[in-house]
Amino acid sequence: MNDILLFSLLTLGLLGAIMAIVLYLVAQKFKVIEDPTIDLVEDILPKANCGGCGFPGCRNFAEILVKQANEQQNIDGFNCPVGGNAVMKEVASILGLEVQEQAPMIAVVRCNGSKANSPSKVIYDGPASCAFAHNLFSGEGGCQYGCLGLGDCVDACDFDAIHMNPLTGLPEVNDKCTACNACVKACPRGIIELRRKGPKDRRIFVSCINEEKGGPAKKNCSVACIGCSKCFQVCPFDAITMKNNLAYIDFIACKLCRKCVEVCPTDAILEINFPLRKPKPAVEDKKTSTEKTATVATIKQDTSSESTV
Amino acid sequence: MKSLKSFRLGGIHPPENKFSAHAPISSIPLPKQLIVPLGQNLGVAPKPIVKKGDEVKVGQLIAKADAFISANIHSPASGKVLKIDDATDSSGYRRPAIFINVEGDEWDESIDRSETINREIVLDRQQIIERIKDRGIVGLGGATFPTHIKLMIPEGKKADYLLINGVECEPYLTSDHRLMIEKGEQVLIGTKILMKALEVKRAVIGIEANKPDAISHLRELSADYTDIYIQALQVKYPQGGEKQLIKAVVNREVPSGKLPIEVGCVVSNVGTAFAVYEAVQKNKPLIERIVTLTGKAVRKPSNFLVRIGTPITDLLEEAQGMPEFTGKIINGGPMMGKALSTTDIPIVKGSSGIVLLPQEESRRPEEKPCIRCSKCIQACPMGLEPYLLAKLAKLALFERAESGKIMDCIECGSCQYTCPANIPLLDYLRLGKQKVGHLIRTRKN
Numbered sequence: 001m002n003d004i005l006l007f008s009l010l011t012l013g014l015l016g017a018i019m020a021i022v023l024y025l026v027a028q029k030f031k032v033i034e035d036p037t038i039d040l041v042e043d044i045l046p047k048a049n050c051g052g053c054g055f056p057g058c059r060n061f062a063e064i065l066v067k068q069a070n071e072q073q074n075i076d077g078f079n080c081p082v083g084g085n086a087v088m089k090e091v092a093s094i095l096g097l098e099v100q101e102q103a104p105m106i107a108v109v110r111c112n113g114s115k116a117n118s119p120s121k122v123i124y125d126g127p128a129s130c131a132f133a134h135n136l137f138s139g140e141g142g143c144q145y146g147c148l149g150l151g152d153c154v155d156a157c158d159f160d161a162i163h164m165n166p167l168t169g170l171p172e173v174n175d176k177c178t179a180c181n182a183c184v185k186a187c188p189r190g191i192i193e194l195r196r197k198g199p200k201d202r203r204i205f206v207s208c209i210n211e212e213k214g215g216p217a218k219k220n221c222s223v224a225c226i227g228c229s230k231c232f233q234v235c236p237f238d239a240i241t242m243k244n245n246l247a248y249i250d251f252i253a254c255k256l257c258r259k260c261v262e263v264c265p266t267d268a269i270l271e272i273n274f275p276l277r278k279p280k281p282a283v284e285d286k287k288t289s290t291e292k293t294a295t296v297a298t299i300k301q302d303t304s305s306e307s308t309v
Numbered sequence: 310m311k312s313l314k315s316f317r318l319g320g321i322h323p324p325e326n327k328f329s330a331h332a333p334i335s336s337i338p339l340p341k342q343l344i345v346p347l348g349q350n351l352g353v354a355p356k357p358i359v360k361k362g363d364e365v366k367v368g369q370l371i372a373k374a375d376a377f378i379s380a381n382i383h384s385p386a387s388g389k390v391l392k393i394d395d396a397t398d399s400s401g402y403r404r405p406a407i408f409i410n411v412e413g414d415e416w417d418e419s420i421d422r423s424e425t426i427n428r429e430i431v432l433d434r435q436q437i438i439e440r441i442k443d444r445g446i447v448g449l450g451g452a453t454f455p456t457h458i459k460l461m462i463p464e465g466k467k468a469d470y471l472l473i474n475g476v477e478c479e480p481y482l483t484s485d486h487r488l489m490i491e492k493g494e495q496v497l498i499g500t501k502i503l504m505k506a507l508e509v510k511r512a513v514i515g516i517e518a519n520k521p522d523a524i525s526h527l528r529e530l531s532a533d534y535t536d537i538y539i540q541a542l543q544v545k546y547p548q549g550g551e552k553q554l555i556k557a558v559v560n561r562e563v564p565s566g567k568l569p570i571e572v573g574c575v576v577s578n579v580g581t582a583f584a585v586y587e588a589v590q591k592n593k594p595l596i597e598r599i600v601t602l603t604g605k606a607v608r609k610p611s612n613f614l615v616r617i618g619t620p621i622t623d624l625l626e627e628a629q630g631m632p633e634f635t636g637k638i639i640n641g642g643p644m645m646g647k648a649l650s651t652t653d654i655p656i657v658k659g660s661s662g663i664v665l666l667p668q669e670e671s672r673r674p675e676e677k678p679c680i681r682c683s684k685c686i687q688a689c690p691m692g693l694e695p696y697l698l699a700k701l702a703k704l705a706l707f708e709r710a711e712s713g714k715i716m717d718c719i720e721c722g723s724c725q726y727t728c729p730a731n732i733p734l735l736d737y738l739r740l741g742k743q744k745v746g747h748l749i750r751t752r753k754n
Contacts, residue, residue: 121650124672125672127733131743138397138402
């Protein structure tokens with residue numbers, strides 16, 4: 001009895017010892033030498049694995065950052081949108097570098113074709129997928145550029161930051177948005193754009209991407225951009241460009257003066273988080289202040305006459 | 310009794326509902342304005358060669374094909390070009406079109422408008438293909454693939470059979486049926502022309518057995534055309550699918566991802582054969598086609614000979630208006646067609662029918678979970694697993710869908726028709742096909 005016990009203990013013990021030696025040798029032979037800073041950097045990153053930085057996952061981003069720091073001594077142009085400036089600063093301090101501060105961004109839905117503004121002409125009862133509906137038809141409201149309201153962006157969001165508003169049928173972005181770009185990629189119509197969050201979260205943007213001429217655009221949606229270029233003319237900072245019957249506000253050049261919002265005849269330009277409108281001393285323009293104000297005045301007259309008709 | 314020929318795998322038997330089968334082809338008055346979309350064929354849209362204010366005649370070239378897979382467009386009416394602008398197409402998107410204000414009905418002199426049947430084929434092979442290309446003929450079965458490209462057989466391949474598709478397996482539609490009855494001889498001559506262009510010895514016209522009048526009529530006529538055989542086929546959807554027809558008639562299987570020419574077959578629709586006859590023997594371009602307007606509640610289900618560009622509203626008027634409680638207007642047949650969002654869209658080369666469904670039939674039943682009953686697999690004529698592919702497409706696992714041969718799907722809708730859980734399988738399959746097709750194209754570039 002004792003013999004059997006002894007024998008099995010010995011054989012198993014010996015076997016275990018041999019295996020351990022083999023494993024040790026193999027581990028030494030095939031050891032992966034990794035920069036420990038990668039682990040440090042990865043620890044700081046938010047581990048959301050959202051891909052907002054443009055790389056598949058936080059680990060890969062950490063590897064790329066360390067590689068960049070070693071080779072180029074510069075990690076400009078790399079940004080973790082979720083962590084923002086705080087995280088990037090910490091990462092830079094680990095790597096012994098400096099980073100430029102990046103203005104915080106947020107996803108913006110550039111369509112205001114709600115059920116009231118763009119009434120449904122047909123009923124869609126197919127699968128709830130924007131990608132599918134986009135290939136099938138122009139949309140319930142008839143606008144081929146507008147939001148389909150089936151929520152591909154909501155499905156794509158990892159941060160609970162975008163939700164459908166059942167009243168308007170449009171997605172709404174909340175403060176949880178980290179500008180990871182997932183919804184931008186998910187939207188088959190390219191309606192969502194990342195824009196600068198702005199001081200005090202104030203933003204002005206053209207909430208329409210309809211490139212049709214005024215008539216057909218207005219036919220389907222009362223708040224469509226009709227390409228009248230009134231905002232383009234009134235903008236004192238040349239922040240607005242007109243292309244394909246559509247105005248676009250450059251968020252870097254825009255100084256949030258709100259003049260464009262006033263002149264827009266279809267209310268296609270939205271202002272977010274501004275206090276209620278009260279007459280504000282106009283921003284002093286050096287060159288053509290008189291001329292510009294004159295045009296504003298005439299255009300205002302125009303719009304008032306239009307609205308009465 | 311020997312059972313009729315058919316494809317083997319899958320298939321379904323939807324109610325036929327061919328209400329307009331006995332309505333003779335009638336023409337409708339010319340509308341005041343025609344909207345001729347540029348993108349009417351598979352491939353690249355042709356470029357317009359007329360300007361605003363130009364006078365055009367019926368049959369005059371108004372848009373010229375300058376890419377390989379493209380087809381010319383001719384003016385379907387005489388009058389003035391109003392503008393070249395975006396017009397709403399069947400999906401509701403706005404795409405470029407030529408607007409023509411109709412004035413009179415003045416035809417181009419080169420077109421032979423007489424009723425006589427020209428039986429003798431004088432042109433040679435190359436001339437036939439050239440004429441078909443020039444006259445803008447595309448496949449009228451629905452895919453609108455330019456016919457002249459089909460006739461140019463690639464190096465090293467040889468066609469043994471020309472199959473003419475007179476199956477018309479879609480429920481409701483009867484345009485091909487009426488065409489075979491009323492223009493049978495022309496269809497046979499068109500078939501002969503296609504045979505000459507393809508240099509094949511044998512042609513088979515496949516017709517489903519639910520059209521006995523068309524079968525017997527064409528059999529009588531084909532006594533003079535000994536190399537054209539009329540084949541009656543079992544009534545089963547989708548008998549008229551290209552690959553299903555080849556399997557049924559000559560018992561050959563087209564390999565996955567390949568064209569019918571791989572097994573020595575070329576398939577054309579009877580409508581195309583008729584258009585080819587008119588183009589080659591009468592020099593008439595593809596400016597009109599037969600469109601079925603039908604539905605359970607339609608007062609006068611009809612087969613109309615319609616100029617391309619006629620708004621669907623005009624057809625509805627001619628069929629004594631849209632019935633009350635119409636829930637869906639389908640462009641094409643109820644199995645493969647797509648619902649329209651407006652009736653202000655024009656008839657194009659690929660429109661084979663307009664089906665009006667009443668409200669109670671047009672609502673989708675509630676979707677329930679898949680119970681793995683495998684009915685869709687049994688119904689799939691391509692031997693696919695629709696439930697799995699649909700799930701993969703829903704979950705965006707497109708690589709796996711690709712290895713599951715999603716690109717072989719012919720979008721016949723048999724799976725969705727048979728599904729007891731009312732899962733919109735075809736919709737997800739279409740989504741998957743789009744995404745996988747995109748993946749394949751990006752990989753190639």
